[in-house]
Amino acid sequence: TIRTATDLALNGAPPAFAEPLHVGRPNIGDRAALLAQFERILDARWLTNNGPLVQEFEHRIARHLGVKHCVAMCNGTIALEIAIRALGLHGEVIVPSWTFIATAHALYWQGITPVFADIDPSTHNLDPNAVRSMITPRTTGIIGVHLWGRAAPIEELQAIADKHGLQLMFDAAHAFGSTYKGRTIGQFGRCEVLSFHATKSFNTMEGGAIVTNDDELAEATRLMRNFGFSGYDNVIHPGTNGKMIEVCAAAGLANLEALGATQSGNRRTHAAYKQALGNITGVTVLDYDATESNSHHYVVAEVDERCTVTRDQIVAALHAENVLARKYFWPGCHGMKPYRELFPHAGRVLPNTELAAERVLVLPAGPSISSDEIEQIASTIRVMCQWGLGGF
Ligand code: T4K
Numbered sequence: 001t002i003r004t005a006t007d008l009a010l011n012g013a014p015p016a017f018a019e020p021l022h023v024g025r026p027n028i029g030d031r032a033a034l035l036a037q038f039e040r041i042l043d044a045r046w047l048t049n050n051g052p053l054v055q056e057f058e059h060r061i062a063r064h065l066g067v068k069h070c071v072a073m074c075n076g077t078i079a080l081e082i083a084i085r086a087l088g089l090h091g092e093v094i095v096p097s098w099t100f101i102a103t104a105h106a107l108y109w110q111g112i113t114p115v116f117a118d119i120d121p122s123t124h125n126l127d128p129n130a131v132r133s134m135i136t137p138r139t140t141g142i143i144g145v146h147l148w149g150r151a152a153p154i155e156e157l158q159a160i161a162d163k164h165g166l167q168l169m170f171d172a173a174h175a176f177g178s179t180y181k182g183r184t185i186g187q188f189g190r191c192e193v194l195s196f197h198a199t200k201s202f203n204t205m206e207g208g209a210i211v212t213n214d215d216e217l218a219e220a221t222r223l224m225r226n227f228g229f230s231g232y233d234n235v236i237h238p239g240t241n242g243k244m245i246e247v248c249a250a251a252g253l254a255n256l257e258a259l260g261a262t263q264s265g266n267r268r269t270h271a272a273y274k275q276a277l278g279n280i281t282g283v284t285v286l287d288y289d290a291t292e293s294n295s296h297h298y299v300v301a302e303v304d305e306r307c308t309v310t311r312d313q314i315v316a317a318l319h320a321e322n323v324l325a326r327k328y329f330w331p332g333c334h335g336m337k338p339y340r341e342l343f344p345h346a347g348r349v350l351p352n353t354e355l356a357a358e359r360v361l362v363l364p365a366g367p368s369i370s371s372d373e374i375e376q377i378a379s380t381i382r383v384m385c386q387w388g389l390g391g392f
Contacts, residue, residue: 083191097332150289190214273374273378
């Protein structure tokens with residue numbers, strides 16, 4: 001148990017945890033249900049290429065989200081790229097810098113310049129005024145990201161897109177099952193892109209999907225994910241290989257059954273962290289809007305200037321204890337090497353992103369974290385802060 005500074009691994013004590021605690025520990029549903037789904041694949045001798053499990057998975061996801069089409073893909077990044085191409089985006093597209101690098105890479109990989117706009121510090125989502133200020137004659141679209149599962153300012157972004165004749169789509173990689181004004185994420189913009197990566201609240205090991213109510217867009221993205229084939233032999237569209245394999249659909253079908261248990265586990269974890277870190281000055285756990293659904297998959301804390309130690313000192317202390325807390329999405333996409341040179345002045349126009357990059361701490365979460373583990377993590381942070389008062 002960590003009570004004083006001498007108990008910290010940073011100061012030579014043994015680490016609090018023998019095994020590392022990860023932020024992205026996958027949620028694994030019922031093993032027997034997963035193995036039963038695998039048996040179906042072997043029985044059908046159909047491993048990929050729009051197999052029966054993928055079709056069933058798409059149907060289940062579309063119904064679950066109340067959206068007309070779900071086009072399952074091999075991962076969220078390829079789904080983003082296919083959506084970007086299907087919308088005909090080119091030139092410049094406005095995105096937040098405060099997102100996982102895949103959002104920016106998907107654009108750049110398609111020959112498009114990602115133009116980074118600042119965020120609202122209270123939500124970590126795009127600030128509509130910042131978006132407006134980034135529009136140029138080369139702008140063709142906006143990609144909003146529902147960061148931490150909290151919906152982006154959808155109506156404001158749609159109004160900007162409509163006014164300036166821009167396409168609007170969403171990176172909903174964090175937002176499976178989230179809502180915006182009570183409506184499920186998946187039906188906004190021209191389309192929304194999900195990730196079912198192993199580290200997401202709902203996973204298919206690797207996987208993603210484009211969800212949309214637009215029939216034509218759904219058809220085009222279906223063609224594009226399978227080399228543009230229409231039936232056998234006939235290629236009618238440029239395309240790539242973005243197919244989800246049957247094993248991933250099997251994991252998705254099994255994990256859908258466990259969704260309720262996962263979500264209540266996530267909520268418990270989030271509430272336990274809030275309580276355990278509640279009285280540490282300068283450390284605040286981000287809340288989610290109580291009137292909206294959110295998976296509570298991410299426990300995001302901010303370490304501000306009132307704290308006696310910095311976010312980086314806390315991360316170092318936690319890592320020494322074998323708690324692999326993360327600084328997602330430090331330093332922001334604009335600060336990453338491929339984009340730094342493109343945007344040398346970004347620091348001056350993205351103050352809220354820069355602030356988040358200094359403050360954010362993402363803690364190991366999900367149903368696999370026990371309340372004892374949360375208590376140990378909180379004690380580490382508390383003792384660090386007390387020790388910090390004595391000065392480093
Ligand atoms: N848009 C947004 C907003 C996203 O957040 C993402 C993905 C995407 C788009 C793209 O979707 P995908 O193409 O990935 O479907 C991880 C994930 O790889 C990535 O999917 C995710 N966002 C991002 C937020 O997190 P890294 O680079 O942090 O991964 P890594 O290898 O450090 O793993 C995270 C932690 O999870 C580690 O501590 C280890 C642990 N882990 C990981 C895996 C895969 C496990 O314990 N078990 C596992 O099986 O990106």
